[in-house]
Amino acid sequence: MLITQLKAKETITSLTAGKKVFIINCHGCKEVRFPEKEAVELQKELAAEGTVTGIMTTDYICNPENLELRLKKHMSKIQEADLVLVFSCGVGVQTVAEHLDDKMVCAACDTYPVPGFQGVTPLEYKCDQCGECYLNLTGGICPITACSKSLVNGQCGGSKNGKCEVDSEMECGWERIYRRLKEIGRLDALKCPTQIHNFATDDEVK
Numbered sequence: 001m002l003i004t005q006l007k008a009k010e011t012i013t014s015l016t017a018g019k020k021v022f023i024i025n026c027h028g029c030k031e032v033r034f035p036e037k038e039a040v041e042l043q044k045e046l047a048a049e050g051t052v053t054g055i056m057t058t059d060y061i062c063n064p065e066n067l068e069l070r071l072k073k074h075m076s077k078i079q080e081a082d083l084v085l086v087f088s089c090g091v092g093v094q095t096v097a098e099h100l101d102d103k104m105v106c107a108a109c110d111t112y113p114v115p116g117f118q119g120v121t122p123l124e125y126k127c128d129q130c131g132e133c134y135l136n137l138t139g140g141i142c143p144i145t146a147c148s149k150s151l152v153n154g155q156c157g158g159s160k161n162g163k164c165e166v167d168s169e170m171e172c173g174w175e176r177i178y179r180r181l182k183e184i185g186r187l188d189a190l191k192c193p194t195q196i197h198n199f200a201t202d203d204e205v206k
Contacts, residue, residue, distance in 0.1 A: 004034050004035060004112075005033075006039060007110055007133075009042065012108055015106050019051065019082040019083045020052075020082050021052050021081055022074070022078045022084050023046070023054070023086075024084060025055070025087045025088070026058065026059070026087065026092045028060035028061070028062070035109070039087045053078070058070050062091045067095055071099055083105075083106060084096060086105060088109065090111050090128075090129070093140055094135070094140055094142060096140070097140025101180070101183060104184050128144045128150075138181070148164050148173075159172035159174075159175060
């Protein structure tokens, strides 16, 4: 089970400032904990600024077939946007980023674990539910799960021909991140200083 919590309002508005935004809400896990009321209020504020090109709300965006069908209905509005802001767990953000490889895709939420059964996703993407999410700095590719060493400060230098030195069948996560950021014109994100995670436990989550 997991909890999604909105990132600080200042963090989200710094991402959206001066940009046209398309918003995606995932309500698949809201019976566990999704900050729906807070998300709606924030989205109203963003919409009032006249920069929101559209809003899509659906269930389980971690289901790629469902997501692809949903995105097709909104593609014209998505193409108008500079940024796609996703209100979901980390798996959902990574799924959207994979489908919209020419768009800047950002997480509006952080994800925390709670004891109990974990949902099953049909994808290879994983979310370690580690609290403060790096996806906004790494182009929607999680360095914790895409790198076998879970490095958050860049490539280790041990990859060969794009493959991980730990697992020769695994593509180097940081090479994927670099290519993704280059594709969307966000290599400047790599200049951001790495911050230590806040590995808050569920009873510390506000």
